[in-house]
Amino acid sequence: MASCVPVQAAATAANTEEVCANCGKEGSDEVKLKNCTACFLVKYCGVDCQKIHRKQHKKACKERAAELKDEKLYSHGHERAEGDFCPLCLLAIPFPLKVHSSYNACCTKTICKGCYLATERRALSDICSFCRTPISKTSEEALGRIQKRVAAKDPEAISELGVVHFYGALGLEKDATRAFNLWSEAAELGSITALFKISMAYYRGEGVAQDKAKAIRCWESAAMRGCAESRTMLGCVELENWNFDRAVRHFMISAKMGFKKALDGIKEIF
Known part of the structure; x- marks a missing residue:
């Protein structure tokens, strides 16, 4: 059985930042308090206290975590990618x-x-x-150059090879699964272009099982790194869900970067 007992005063004390939110123990050299990593609103002296306090803290934690996510989502990615x-x-x-x-x-x-x-x-x-x-004068020569850059782990070359496989260009057969795998590798190496292509693959179910939730997460990641297309897609998703304020915020960021489709989205709302 956990040794920590909830203390009501812990939630209302003036120095709540310095005490465990569950048992009220004050932080010291012996008692190391750790933040709730989701919301950073409260601290705990240990895992037992965090588990006991979870039910009481869950609602506020979830709300604050969502606020922090939005703050990051809307404050990053206002400048175009390199x-x-x-x-x-x-x-x-x-x-x-x-x-x-x-x-x-x-x-x-x-x-x-x-x-x-x-x-x-x-x-x-x-x-x-x-x-x-x-x-390059031939498809074989162009493909060879891309593959040479792929061997050197160039993320943009890996992403481009994915495009070649996806469309069946330069003499290769269409292979959406191979394209998705290449885009995944390129995204891990830092390619924003590949990250956007992964999101579209998830959204449409091309080369991978359809998963719109993963598509949205990829769009969010790319948008925060300056991908105007991803930001606009997030605006479209919010528009479909009738979240007009959130949609406009996304569209405004993309429109300021010069993305016309985002401006069209704003016109549609108003």
């Missing part, structure tokens, strides 16, 4: 990225159309704008 900037001119590439940029398999860099056209005007269209490697 991969959204051209490595040559250092300017943000307009959305949608695929329309306004070009991906180079040789160095896994995404170059804005402006820098790409500038290279062409200098009669250098047959080499990479960034690393000056000759442009």
Whole structure:
């Protein structure tokens, strides 16, 4: 049986931050109090006290944990991710990225159309704008370059190889499961692009069992790292659930980053 006995005074004492929320023991060199890691509202002298106090504390803990999560979700990711900037001119590439940029398999860099056209005007269209490697002339050559970067554990190359498998490009057969596994590996190595693709795979059930809860968690993680697409998807989810205030907050963040679909979402609400 646990030795700690709940003390009502512990919850109302003026120095609640320095006493166990369950038994009222004061913190000292002998009694080390530890925060509730979910809400950080109360402290406990041990696991036994935390278990005893759980039923009484559960509601407040859950509410505060949700508040802390929202604070982090809405305060992070207001600036675009590093991969959204051209490595040559250092300017943000307009959305949608695929329309306004070009991906180079040789160095896994995404170059804005402006820098790409500038290279062409200098009669250098047959080499990479960034690393000056000759442009791939065949699918086999392009695939080989991607695989070389994959072997070097380049997260963006791994993510791109996932795209190749997903669409069955460069002579490979379509394989959504293989694509998902590659995106998972790339996401673990830090690719925000891959993290977004994982979320869409979970949401649609492509290459993995459909799990919208996991999709939302991935969107949240990517959004806090500056992924405007993920932030907009979170806004769409909130809109579907009639949480208009939360939807607008997400859409506003994405819209300020230049994502037109987020602006369209705001127009739909108002």
